[in-house]
Amino acid sequence: MRILIIEDDRSLAETLRFQLEYNDFETDVCHDGEEGLHFIEQQSHDLILLDRMLPGLDGVSVLKITREKNISTPIIFVTALGTLNDKITGLDGGADDYLVKPFDFEELLARIRCILRRPPKWEGRKPLTCGDLTYDTEQKKLHCKDLSCSLSAREGDLLEFFLRNPGQTIPRQSILSRVWGPDSEVEDGNLDNYIYFARRRLKSVQSSVKLKTARGVGYQLEVPHV
Numbered sequence: 001m002r003i004l005i006i007e008d009d010r011s012l013a014e015t016l017r018f019q020l021e022y023n024d025f026e027t028d029v030c031h032d033g034e035e036g037l038h039f040i041e042q043q044s045h046d047l048i049l050l051d052r053m054l055p056g057l058d059g060v061s062v063l064k065i066t067r068e069k070n071i072s073t074p075i076i077f078v079t080a081l082g083t084l085n086d087k088i089t090g091l092d093g094g095a096d097d098y099l100v101k102p103f104d105f106e107e108l109l110a111r112i113r114c115i116l117r118r119p120p121k122w123e124g125r126k127p128l129t130c131g132d133l134t135y136d137t138e139q140k141k142l143h144c145k146d147l148s149c150s151l152s153a154r155e156g157d158l159l160e161f162f163l164r165n166p167g168q169t170i171p172r173q174s175i176l177s178r179v180w181g182p183d184s185e186v187e188d189g190n191l192d193n194y195i196y197f198a199r200r201r202l203k204s205v206q207s208s209v210k211l212k213t214a215r216g217v218g219y220q221l222e223v224p225h226v
Contacts, residue, residue, distance in 0.1 A: 001025055001026065001046040001047070001116065001173065001174065001177055002025070002026040002027070002028070002044075002045045002046055002171060002173075002174060003020055003025050003026070003027050003028075003045060003046065003047050003048070003049060003112070004027075004028045004029075004030075004036070004039055004040065004043075004045040004047075004048045004049070005017060005020075005027055005028070005029045005030070005049045006030055006031075006033070006035075006036035006039075006048065006049065006050045006051060006054065006059070006062065007029070007031065007049065007051045007078070008031045008032060008051060008053070008054050008055055009051070010031060013029050013031065014029070016029075016049065016105075016108075017029050019105050019109075023109060028043070028045070031054075031055075032054055032055045032056040032057070033054040033055070033056045033057025033058055033059065033061060033062045034056040034057045035056075036050070036054070036057075036062055037057060037062050037065060037066070040062070040066050040071060040073070041069070041071075041167070041168070042167070042168065042169070043168060043169055044073070044165055044168040044169065044170035044171065044174050044218075045073055045174070046073070046074075046116060046174050046177060046178070047073065047074045047075075047076065047112060047115060047116065048073055048074070048075045048076070049076050049078050049108075050062060050063065050075050050076065050077055050078065050095070051077075051078060051079055052077060052079040052081050052086075052090070053079065053080070053081070059077065059079065060089065060090070060093055063075060063077075063090070063093050063094055063095060064093060064094070066094070067093070067094040070128075070164055071164070071165060071168075072164050072165075073165075074096040074097075074115045074116075074118075075094070075095050075096055076095065076096060076097040076098070076099060076108075076111060076112070076115070077090045077095045077097070077098045077099065078099050078101065078103070078108070079098075079099075079100065079101060080100065080101045081100075082100035082101075086098075096115055097111050097115060099111060116177070128160065128163045128164070130163045130166050130209060130221070130223055131166075131207070131208060131209040131223040131224060132144050132145065132207055132208055132209065133163070133202075133205075133207050133209050135156075135159060135160065135163055137156070137160060140152075140153065140155075140156040142159070142201055142202075142205055143205065144205035144206060144207045145205075145206070147204070147205040147206055148205060149201055149204050149205055151201060152197075154179070154194060155194060155197050155198060155201065157179050158175070158179050158194050158195075158198055159198050159201070161175065161178055161179055162198075162211065162219070162221040163221065165221070166221050166223045167220065167221065167222070167223060168220065168221075169214045169217055169218060169219075169220045170218045170219055170220065171217055171218040172188065172191060172217075172218045172219075173218075174218065175191060175218060175219065176188075176191055195211060195219060198211055199211050208224045209221060209222065209223050209224070210222045
């Protein structure tokens with residue numbers, strides 16, 4: 001699983017990187033809000049650790065823009081701002097958890113495990129629109145212009161994950177974790193089978209949206225610019 005650390009304290013960031021990688025997580029690290037937002041928009045992560053007081057673009061703004069873009073990656077605020085109002089602002093803004101510095105790493109690790117055990121948290125079940133596609137999450141029906149098709153439960157969960165993270169290169173392990181569950185024992189080939197099914201569904205409704213292979217990494221939902 002991959003975690004993005006957005007923290008301007010370089011010493012703390014490197015400490016977190018070392019400890020997380022020691023616990024078998026992969027990590028990316030950046031030190032300001034604008035760079036962090038670029039990482040969020042271009043790459044998929046299983047979880048984000050976000051400081052509030054960042055140069056360039058503060059953490060609350062990064063969180064706000066991320067949620068406005070319908071990117072649902074879990075976010076934990078890790079910050080020195082610890083008043084009740086600070087916590088309320090962060091959680092109401094879309095953060096999944098709030099941890100005040102200084103903290104014990106074991107507590108952070110426990111909070112990460114807790115969040116990653118949860119099923120994906122989608123904001124409501126309203127239809128999703130992406131490019132020329134509309135996906136009815138309740139009926140699990142995919143629409144493009146006058147064409148439509150029904151999806152199985154697993155196909156629907158897989159496609160929904162991509163539709164909520166358009167343009168992002170998503171590692172195979174992240175897809176397996178979010179769609180099948182972090183503790184599921186699933187053969188890697190099952191993902192390839194369902195990617196094939198998803199591509200066939202997109203073709204059946206004649207969508208211009210494509211599922212592209214990122215060789216050696218995973219997959220990306222490519223949405224043509226209108």
